[in-house]
Amino acid sequence: MIQKGNFLLLEISEFRPWLQKQKVTRRIKGLQVHHTGSPNYTTRKMVNGVAQQDHFKCLEGMRDYHINTNKWIATGQHLTLFEDGKIGVSLDRDLNMTPACIYNNNAGYVGIEIIGCFDKGVDTMTAVQKQAGIHMYAVLCEKFYVPVNTDKIVYHGWYTASGTRLSDYTPGKSSKSCPGTGYWGDGNTIAAANKNFLPQVRAELERLRNGNANTKPKDDEQMTEAEKLQMTTLEKTVKQQADWIKAEKAKANMECPFWAKAAYEYYKDYISDTTGSYDFWRQLVINYRKDNNIKVSK
Ligand SMILES: [Zn+2]
CATH class of the missing domain: 1.20.5 (Single alpha-helices involved in coiled-coils or other helix-helix interfaces)
Known part of the structure; x- marks a missing residue:
């Protein structure tokens, strides 16, 4: 585990123990899947499968772009998976912060970027990166109780630029091809996700759970x-x-329930807060009926 600048670099074997120690109070409902597009295997200067560029240089480069070009407050993603299976943790985007990765669809998600451009004919994911990816997603599912399915583990390409969820990756409608038309060797469609990637994550999650169960x-x-x-x-x-x-x-501490909507509308100029107890909303309805002489038939 190495910390430098705004990032922490973990060996894949360090990820599970590290994540288990993290205190995350934000409710996590799902995980995003992205490829970086750029940086990719070319900008990483891969020679015989080994990148010549320093991991931290690559991470700081993305952060710099997100902050100075995109004008975001921090690195967009929480986690970055490298071609050698190492994981970069963004210290400026801790897991309690919402990521900036899919327009209008970040609340409750963990933002994960996989280094490479996995569009057809560009980068072919290394075996090490694949293995690490399976383990990383399984460990996240284990920690946050995320079900392994296409509702909860989502590809960027399943959303339009304005953040509407599509039924599948649709060229022309999808905001991007991310995580790549050749992602995982299968592509970026729902069927592709269900073919190898998600079953492999599911199997790894099962393995992790059984590993724990063996001690009991x-x-x-x-x-x-x-x-x-x-x-x-x-x-x-x-x-x-x-x-x-x-x-x-x-x-x-509930939002106005449907049965108190009329009463709320009637009194809203006198109410400072939009939440209240069940009894508060009930009393409000009774006052509303009194003020408007609405008798309840019994
Ligand atoms: Zn993306």
């Missing part, structure tokens, strides 16, 4: 049937309590 079974086997039942009941109770607390919290 002994304890399970030593438990009696009664203890197992007790454990299941306890787990259920804990989950019920957690659900109840979550529901109560949501009720204490």
Whole structure:
């Protein structure tokens, strides 16, 4: 693990332990897939599969472009995957910040750039980068409970320039061909994603989970049937309590519910906040009925 300037450079083997330690309070709903286009294998000065350009120089170059040309506040992406399987972590775009990678579709996503131009006939992804990519996406899915499917792991090319999700990559409608018309050797369509890339990520995630599970079974086997039942009941109770607390919290600070919309419209000049407790909205509706002499039929 090396830190220099605005980036951290991780060996692929360091990624999982590093990510597991990160405290991410932003809710992550999905992962983006991008290729950098430029930089690519040519600008990285690849000689016999080994890039001659320094990793940090490449990362700082992207950051410089994002800040000085695009006028963004920081590097657009959170993570950058190199051709040799190393991962660049943007220290100026920590995981609690929304990325700047797909116009209007960044909230809740992790922004990931894969170094290369994977349009047909340009760069062919190295085996090391592929392996690292599978592991990286699986580790992110594990950490953030992201399901491995095309709703949650999304290619840039599935969106228009204004951020509308398309049913598939559509030349002429898609904002870009990113992550490349030859991405993963299969292309950038939904079918291509489902052919090799996502199944490979799924298999790796399974492998990671089984690896963890292997440290547990002994304890399970030593438990009696009664203890197992007790454990299941306890787990259920804990989950019920957690659900109840979550529901109560949501009720204490809710946006105007549909049944209070008319009342809110009527009083909105007197209300400073758009959220309130369930009881607040209920009381508002009662006042509204009183003011307008609307009786409730029973
Ligand atoms: Zn992209």
